[in-house]
Amino acid sequence: MTKDYKQMWNNLDINLEAHDGLLAVLSDAYQNIYLSQHNRPEGMKYFDFVISEVHGLRIEEILEAKKERRKVIGTFCVYVPEEIILALDGVCIGLCAGADVGSDEAEKFIPRNTCALIKAFMGFKLAGLCPYIQTTDLIVGETTCDGKKKAYEIFDEITGGKMYVMEIPNMKGEDGRTLWRNEVKRFAKKLEAITGKMIALEKLNEASKIVNARRKALQRLSLLRSFEPSPISGLDALLINQVSFYDDPVRFTAKVSELCDELDERVKDGSGVSKKGIPRILVSGSPMAVPNWKLHAIIEGSGAAVVGEESCVGERNFGVILDDGFSSVEEGIEKIADRYMNIHCACFTPNDERLSDILDMAKRLKADGIIHYAIQFCTPYMLEAFKAKKALDNKGIPFLRIETDYSMEDMGQLKTRIEAFLEMIGKGVRV
Amino acid sequence: MTKDYKQMWNNLDINLEAHDGLLAVLSDAYQNIYLSQHNRPEGMKYFDFVISEVHGLRIEEILEAKKERRKVIGTFCVYVPEEIILALDGVCIGLCAGADVGSDEAEKFIPRNTCALIKAFMGFKLAGLCPYIQTTDLIVGETTCDGKKKAYEIFDEITGGKMYVMEIPNMKGEDGRTLWRNEVKRFAKKLEAITGKMIALEKLNEASKIVNARRKALQRLSLLRSFEPSPISGLDALLINQVSFYDDPVRFTAKVSELCDELDERVKDGSGVSKKGIPRILVSGSPMAVPNWKLHAIIEGSGAAVVGEESCVGERNFGVILDDGFSSVEEGIEKIADRYMNIHCACFTPNDERLSDILDMAKRLKADGIIHYAIQFCTPYMLEAFKAKKALDNKGIPFLRIETDYSMEDMGQLKTRIEAFLEMIGKGVRV
Numbered sequence: 090m091t092k093d094y095k096q097m098w099n100n101l102d103i104n105l106e107a108h109d110g111l112l113a114v115l116s117d118a119y120q121n122i123y124l125s126q127h128n129r130p131e132g133m134k135y136f137d138f139v140i141s142e143v144h145g146l147r148i149e150e151i152l153e154a155k156k157e158r159r160k161v162i163g164t165f166c167v168y169v170p171e172e173i174i175l176a177l178d179g180v181c182i183g184l185c186a187g188a189d190v191g192s193d194e195a196e197k198f199i200p201r202n203t204c205a206l207i208k209a210f211m212g213f214k215l216a217g218l219c220p221y222i223q224t225t226d227l228i229v230g231e232t233t234c235d236g237k238k239k240a241y242e243i244f245d246e247i248t249g250g251k252m253y254v255m256e257i258p259n260m261k262g263e264d265g266r267t268l269w270r271n272e273v274k275r276f277a278k279k280l281e282a283i284t285g286k287m288i289a290l291e292k293l294n295e296a297s298k299i300v301n302a303r304r305k306a307l308q309r310l311s312l313l314r315s316f317e318p319s320p321i322s323g324l325d326a327l328l329i330n331q332v333s334f335y336d337d338p339v340r341f342t343a344k345v346s347e348l349c350d351e352l353d354e355r356v357k358d359g360s361g362v363s364k365k366g367i368p369r370i371l372v373s374g375s376p377m378a379v380p381n382w383k384l385h386a387i388i389e390g391s392g393a394a395v396v397g398e399e400s401c402v403g404e405r406n407f408g409v410i411l412d413d414g415f416s417s418v419e420e421g422i423e424k425i426a427d428r429y430m431n432i433h434c435a436c437f438t439p440n441d442e443r444l445s446d447i448l449d450m451a452k453r454l455k456a457d458g459i460i461h462y463a464i465q466f467c468t469p470y471m472l473e474a475f476k477a478k479k480a481l482d483n484k485g486i487p488f489l490r491i492e493t494d495y496s497m498e499d500m501g502q503l504k505t506r507i508e509a510f511l512e513m514i515g516k517g518v519r520v
Numbered sequence: 521m522t523k524d525y526k527q528m529w530n531n532l533d534i535n536l537e538a539h540d541g542l543l544a545v546l547s548d549a550y551q552n553i554y555l556s557q558h559n560r561p562e563g564m565k566y567f568d569f570v571i572s573e574v575h576g577l578r579i580e581e582i583l584e585a586k587k588e589r590r591k592v593i594g595t596f597c598v599y600v601p602e603e604i605i606l607a608l609d610g611v612c613i614g615l616c617a618g619a620d621v622g623s624d625e626a627e628k629f630i631p632r633n634t635c636a637l638i639k640a641f642m643g644f645k646l647a648g649l650c651p652y653i654q655t656t657d658l659i660v661g662e663t664t665c666d667g668k669k670k671a672y673e674i675f676d677e678i679t680g681g682k683m684y685v686m687e688i689p690n691m692k693g694e695d696g697r698t699l700w701r702n703e704v705k706r707f708a709k710k711l712e713a714i715t716g717k718m719i720a721l722e723k724l725n726e727a728s729k730i731v732n733a734r735r736k737a738l739q740r741l742s743l744l745r746s747f748e749p750s751p752i753s754g755l756d757a758l759l760i761n762q763v764s765f766y767d768d769p770v771r772f773t774a775k776v777s778e779l780c781d782e783l784d785e786r787v788k789d790g791s792g793v794s795k796k797g798i799p800r801i802l803v804s805g806s807p808m809a810v811p812n813w814k815l816h817a818i819i820e821g822s823g824a825a826v827v828g829e830e831s832c833v834g835e836r837n838f839g840v841i842l843d844d845g846f847s848s849v850e851e852g853i854e855k856i857a858d859r860y861m862n863i864h865c866a867c868f869t870p871n872d873e874r875l876s877d878i879l880d881m882a883k884r885l886k887a888d889g890i891i892h893y894a895i896q897f898c899t900p901y902m903l904e905a906f907k908a909k910k911a912l913d914n915k916g917i918p919f920l921r922i923e924t925d926y927s928m929e930d931m932g933q934l935k936t937r938i939e940a941f942l943e944m945i946g947k948g949v950r951v
Contacts (some may be wrong), residue, residue, distance in 0.1 A: 199903060466897070468670065476673060514798060
């Protein structure tokens with residue numbers, strides 16, 4: 090880090106000793122998993138820097154924004170309409186949920202059999218390890234799964250009433266769409282109330298362009314991974330997607346675009362991060378919050394390339410572009426609501442669109458196989474994996490189903506299963 | 521059983537050998553858990569008979585109904601509006617989901633980490649052990665939890681497209697209520713389509729009276745358990761509640777009423793099934809489908825009395841009386857929808873009404889403590905247990921949180937924990 094943030098963290102009620110430990114572990118992991126990679130693009134230096142300052146410079150920026158009376162909105166889901174937050178000068182931040190910290194504390198409030206992501210956001214807060222959550226004025230939850238839906242009730246008490254929960258319907262029928270549109274309208278009103286501002290058309294259009302530009306930059310990055318060999322590792326691409334949830338969106342978009350220019354050159358040269366002909370894997374399933382790099386590290390450490398993420402930290406975040414350029418705020422809010430309703434989350438029943446997405450991505454990214462990733466106890470994705478397998482089997486695309494948490498205990502077992510899967514793909518044998 | 525049903529079961533594609541085994545286990549368990557109880561009311565003989573004929577006489581009745589072209593509607597949840605089914609001469613049946621059968625088969629379609637109830641309904645079908653499901657014309661699911669919501673998609677394929685899923689919202693706001701009302705209207709239209717009939721006002725009023733009468737009989741039974749000593753065991757009362765899901769509703773109501781007359785006499789005499797002064801326990805949480813008697817057997821086997829079930833197989837099934845006597849079918853459908861929306865299921869967020877229900881029941885039934893029961897991996901109730909504990913702690917009411925499945929492996933451990941809990945209640949010590 091560029092400087093000493095102890096005073097800042099102390100002011101945010103961070104547990105300094107435990108936090109030092111966390112940063113040391115993170116730094117070691119980053120060194121081993123990221124910096125040890127060969128032939129990385131120059132443009133990754135920015136993202137390396139962002140990670141090295143993950144709880145430092147970015148927090149400082151957010152505190153500066155707060156001094157300008159801008160509101161900080163924490164989120165856990167790609168369903169939260171960021172355009173509305175930005176239109177009201179808010180800062181939108183995906184909160185810490187990707188590491189096994191504070192589990193013992195969390196298990197006083199939620200069951201042991203809770204998914205690692207939920208346990209982590211509880212644990213980060215309870216152990217005093219997430220400076221982001223300390224800066225928030227509002228934390229926006231959503232009813233995407235039983236675990237989050239019920240955990241938010243408890244988290245509201247833990248955070249002193251900061252939670253605001255948006256209802257996402259269970260089906261995509263007309264009534265569900267109406268319900269969701271009204272939820273987005275209510276959310277806009279809530280944000281207007283806490284910011285003391287009204288949404289202006291110009292600002293909403295501007296915010297929509299900012300978020301769309303980020304989506305387009307991430308789509309460009311995704312498309313570059315379709316080349317063989319891929320000009321960037323799956324690990325690096327995953328990191329960029331993770332950083333998209335808390336970096337300043339305009340700066341982030343510029344940096345991703347610069348990186349993509351560099352990757353364009355690599356593609357023209359026919360050069361990549363790895364040699365041609367290695368197995369190309371599409372990862373699909375539960376989100377991977379930073380610093381959850383476990384699966385990608387195993388896959389790429391086993392000599393394959395991850396070429397895409399059909400995931401909320403991935404395609405589900407940037408795949409759908411908003412139809413922007415509104416002529417009224419009302420039109421904007423409705424179009425924003427409708428845009429988010431097109432995210433194919435396993436929270437919906439049925440959700441066959443997701444199966445089409447996986448097939449489309451596999452084709453577009455020239456994937457040789459799918460590794461379906463579900464966080465243990467993530468019921469929607471754990472169950473949908475069975476339907477996904479059937480759909481992929483029907484197309485003759487190899488498919489491996491993984492359930493795991495954030496611990497390192499099953500690393501050996503996962504590596505064995507993934508290596509066997511890659512070997513079979515290499516031999517052209519169906520799994 | 522009164523006669524040989526082999527031919528009937530064979531016609532229903534039941535796996536005869538495995539089914540004989542299941543009935544033998546069930547009969548043994550019933551002998552050990554139920555028939556060994558002392559001082560049971562005479563009126564329980566009817567329910568003993570019903571259980572002895574659980575896959576026999578009742579199935580025969582249903583097949584007779586089918587000959588009269590009545591449709592058989594299978595359900596898994598107290599949210600399915602039975603009044604509408606009965607108004608169209610349908611037979612409404614809660615499907616088999618209470619025993620650990622067919623797990624190996626089920627785990628080919630759903631994850632191991634799935635709640636026992638879901639695994640059971642899959643397993644019963646896959647192993648060919650549920651004659652009820654074989655008789656159904658339609659199986660009605662609902663979006664009450666991630667596990668069921670996603671498992672129904674797979675179950676639809678397994679049952680050859682018999683599933684019809686009703687959307688239950690995640691919140692009880694105005695939009696959610698509108699969505700649900702429309703769902704109930706759609707369900708009515710669906711039933712009209714498969715029965716080829718239109719709902720008549722007179723029939724809807726009649727059906728509503730039939731279901732309300734059953735609710736009132738079960739409420740009367742519940743109230744009788746508030747006396748000390750209780751005139752009926754918790755096990756017997758649980759059984760009656762379980763039977764309410766598949767017995768003919770008019771006959772069932774008459775038999776419960778007869779039993780209650782007998783219990784009235786016991787109360788007048790001051791006599792009960794057990795001695796006065798033993799700990800009185802309210803069980804709260806996940807539903808207990810027949811033959812899931814595990815928790816009650818342990819509690820009552822440890823010298824306490826279960827005096828109520830804050831459960832779908834219990835109070836959540838009969839606690840709310842429908843405002844009946846409609847002047848139009850439309851009015852009826854809306855009132856029916858609104859009645860079901862008042863069930864305080866953990867699928868809603870927030871669901872503080874349930875905490876009030878537990879406190880009210882504890883008071884009304886003079887409970888000395890609450891045992892909160894969640895089926896393992898039943899996320900909504902597992903998580904809500906933490907809020908329930910806090911609410912009960914605040915009132916100084918002892919509270920024990922249990923998570924278990926249908927297996928007998930943890931019987932010893934549960935017994936130890938429950939005995940310790942009862943001992944502390946006996947000593948007046950807070951747990």
